Amino acid sequence: DVKVTQSSRYLVKRTGEKVFLECVQDMDHENMFWYRQDPGLGLRLIYFSYDVKMKEKGDIPEGYSVSREKKERFSLILESASTNQTSMYLCASTFLGQGTTEQYFGPGTRLTVT
């Protein structure tokens, strides 16, 4: 059974703090993704990675960075948290290539920036 885990379910941070969100998958997936989920906006892609040390910007990368030092781990970094980054953050992973490449999601981290 595929498992994608995220380091925290709930997080409260202050404006200006540096925030790290961690995601780990146990299925040897090449691709990993970070989304944010907001009511009425669905899921929007922040960054994704298709290999170790590789990353690409998604649709809303501003204010975020990522790190992928190991295949199983993909970190999302908020360099200086702001209140408009209060959101639910979802990590996902999938195999590279064709076929039934559905994405598997983690439980999410609800981040509140005060």
Added chain:
Amino acid sequence: AQSVSQHNHHVILSEAASLELGCNYSYGGTVNLFWYVQYPGQHLQLLLKYFSGDPLVKGIKGFEAEFIKSKFSFNLRKPSVQWSDTAEYFCALRGNTGKLIFGQGTTLQVKP
């Protein structure tokens, strides 16, 4: 540009009513289409997917969806909903970039 639009943002039904959630996409190439569901407090999980072949796709928990290429649609249906179907439903498209593009989501509330 690739996009996905879900028409219904909030749907309220009584148990045993039939369900149809609309999903339209904008993309001219070969598409892979998905419906994901997020039950309260749970992970986003796959309901069903369309890659090719039979345009009527059956998923888990009695859900099905029909891909109509001429209408750029992939509507989700269930003949008789249950209270346990209360959740948020997302339609998604995977186009040539390999990335998923999600619709805005539809919140379904089923009254017992």
